[in-house]
Amino acid sequence: MSDRFLLGHGTENDFVVLPDPDGDRWPEDRLDAALVRCLCERRSGLGGDGVLRVVRSRHVPDAPAVLGDHLDACEWFMDHRNADGSHAEMCGNGIRLFLHVLVTEGLLDRAACADGVLVGTRGGPRRVGADAGGGYWVDMGPARPFGHGEATVAGRAFPGQAVSMGNPHLVCLTDADLGTLDLTAQPGFDDGLFPEGVNVEFVQVLASPAEGADAHVRLRVHERGVGETRSCGTGACATAYAALAARSPEPEGPQHGTVVVDVPGGRLTVDVSPATTVLRGPAVVVATGDLTPEWLRA
Ligand SMILES: N[C@@H](CCC[C@H](N)C(=O)O)C(=O)O
Numbered sequence: 434m435s436d437r438f439l440l441g442h443g444t445e446n447d448f449v450v451l452p453d454p455d456g457d458r459w460p461e462d463r464l465d466a467a468l469v470r471c472l473c474e475r476r477s478g479l480g481g482d483g484v485l486r487v488v489r490s491r492h493v494p495d496a497p498a499v500l501g502d503h504l505d506a507c508e509w510f511m512d513h514r515n516a517d518g519s520h521a522e523m524c525g526n527g528i529r530l531f532l533h534v535l536v537t538e539g540l541l542d543r544a545a546c547a548d549g550v551l552v553g554t555r556g557g558p559r560r561v562g563a564d565a566g567g568g569y570w571v572d573m574g575p576a577r578p579f580g581h582g583e584a585t586v587a588g589r590a591f592p593g594q595a596v597s598m599g600n601p602h603l604v605c606l607t608d609a610d611l612g613t614l615d616l617t618a619q620p621g622f623d624d625g626l627f628p629e630g631v632n633v634e635f636v637q638v639l640a641s642p643a644e645g646a647d648a649h650v651r652l653r654v655h656e657r658g659v660g661e662t663r664s665c666g667t668g669a670c671a672t673a674y675a676a677l678a679a680r681s682p683e684p685e686g687p688q689h690g691t692v693v694v695d696v697p698g699g700r701l702t703v704d705v706s707p708a709t710t711v712l713r714g715p716a717v718v719v720a721t722g723d724l725t726p727e728w729l730r731a
Pocket of ligand 1: 446515521524525527600656657664665666667
């Protein structure tokens, strides 16, 4: 049997996707951190910001603990790894690509996804659906602010808001020219506030929310376990919350509004409400192929 893969992206946040419906192709002891790092290598591997294993929840040892009562409702599980081999709780671009792969691989009927299907993640169940325009949406759950911190880049401090989207973010609204920031290294952060590490967003507000009009922001992101990426879906959601909160009379409270988020790899849209956060954007499969025995042996 071949070791089939797909390469795909959501707003250029790119992933190696490994179909493993019955959990027997890529169990954790085979898809270990070292193999994930090799797959994500851009010169000697396939290249990607991470790996998505497409597997039924019942074959994932972690699934009962992270899905609880929702285990039976989540047929599929997005087993996400960062490029360094670490697990992340959630991936907003990855989960749209995950649904797209289920559809293109014939594992789910696109028409059946209009109202969304529940997908298991290490951050809990998430509802993901296909929209009429060919893109995908995901109900990410409410943004949860948990304090304020500071990122440092080349000795310069950027104050920011800590926001959880299942995974941790530090959103720094700034007037700095985003193009001049050197994000080749992990920005400094307070590891007391972020003991598990953090994804850091640097955000320029292009248009503030106004009556009846969407807010519009631009961001660059340095991702935990990856480095600078061209997009981050959970980061876009955390950013949308923080941009609305910054203009709100109740900055720590629930927020409401739509935010258009420009990332280096394209555009995402985020609807924020007190109950939840809905992320919308594209997902693209670029190529499919087989890993060679020669590469796997090496
Ligand atoms: N790119 C992702 C987030 C991936 C996980 C992140 N690096 C983490 O460790 O939390 C997205 O689109 O949300």
